[in-house]
Amino acid sequence: MLNCLTAKLLNQKKLKFMLPKKVEKILNEQIEKEGYSSHLYLAMASWAENSGFKGIADWLYAQAEEERFHMLKLVHYINERDGKTVIPVIKLPPAKYAGIKEMFNQVLEHEQYITASINNIVGVCIDQKDFTTHNWIQWFVNEQIEEEASSREIIDKLNLVGTQNMYLFDRDILGMRRPSAVTGGQA
Ligand code: OFO
Numbered sequence: 806m807l808n809c810l811t812a813k814l815l816n817q818k819k820l821k822f823m824l825p826k827k828v829e830k831i832l833n834e835q836i837e838k839e840g841y842s843s844h845l846y847l848a849m850a851s852w853a854e855n856s857g858f859k860g861i862a863d864w865l866y867a868q869a870e871e872e873r874f875h876m877l878k879l880v881h882y883i884n885e886r887d888g889k890t891v892i893p894v895i896k897l898p899p900a901k902y903a904g905i906k907e908m909f910n911q912v913l914e915h916e917q918y919i920t921a922s923i924n925n926i927v928g929v930c931i932d933q934k935d936f937t938t939h940n941w942i943q944w945f946v947n948e949q950i951e952e953e954a955s956s957r958e959i960i961d962k963l964n965l966v967g968t969q970n971m972y973l974f975d976r977d978i979l980g981m982r983r984p985s986a987v988t989g990g991q992a
Contacts, residue, residue, distance in 0.1 A: 824888040825933040831926050832938070836879045837893040838922055843872035845915060848898040849908055860975040861905060864982060868912075875945070882941060905971065906963045913956040920949040955983060 824832075850865035883890045902908040923945045930939035958981060966974050 824883065824886040824938070825935050827929055827933050828926075828935045828938050829883060829886075829888040831929050832879055832883055832888070833891045833893070835922060835926060836876055836883075836890070837895065838919060839872055839876035839879060840893060840895045841898070842915065842919060843869045843876060844895050845898040846872060846912075848900060849902060849912070852900065852902050853905070853908070858905065858971070858975045860978045864978050867982060875948070878944075882938075886937070904968075905974075906960070906968075909956060909959050909963060913953065913960060916949065916952045916956050920953060923949055951983060955981070 846865045846869040850862045850869060853865060854862035880890050880892075902911070923942065926942050927939065927946065930936070930942060959978070962974065962981070
């Protein structure tokens with residue numbers, strides 16, 4: 806009788822802390838978006854490398870790794886909360902870019918899109934009273950402040966150098982990377 810009661814209480818406790826289905830769904834959608842971010846920056850890196858911009862390519866390769874880290878963070882979290890992770894098909898990113906500045910404008914636009922998506926997750930957590938995920942997702946909220954700021958910083962620098970000094974810009978861009986959450990150091 807006591808065992809039966811304990812099992813019932815444990816079950817109730819488990820149900821209480823389970824990941825709400827709507828939160829699980831939106832986190833799975835975010836896995837796809839972070840996966841696409843990684844593919845997008847990988848495609849940009851490859852294009853930059855082929856176009857002779859080794860420094861810019863290295864910045865983007867490192868960024869692609871960071872995005873993969875974001876994707877994995879979501880995968881592990883869903884699993885830790887006893888949810889179901891869906892590993893998605895990732896759509897094809899563009900292979901060509903009009904120029905370096907145009908490409909970094911696209912990076913900023915993409916990061917703004919990701920920020921809106923993270924904010925949307927915060928909203929769903931509040932609706933669903935999932936305060937555990939609400940607390941956990943704050944890491945991404947803060948990360949997006951930095952991601953947008955670093956894209957803006959690069960665009961500002963590109964506006965300063967114009968199109969003439971790309972050699973120096975390509976040499977210096979890695980110095981603009983903040984310490985990486987993936988490697989623990991620069992880039
Ligand atoms: Fe660029 O922060 Fe994740 O997507």
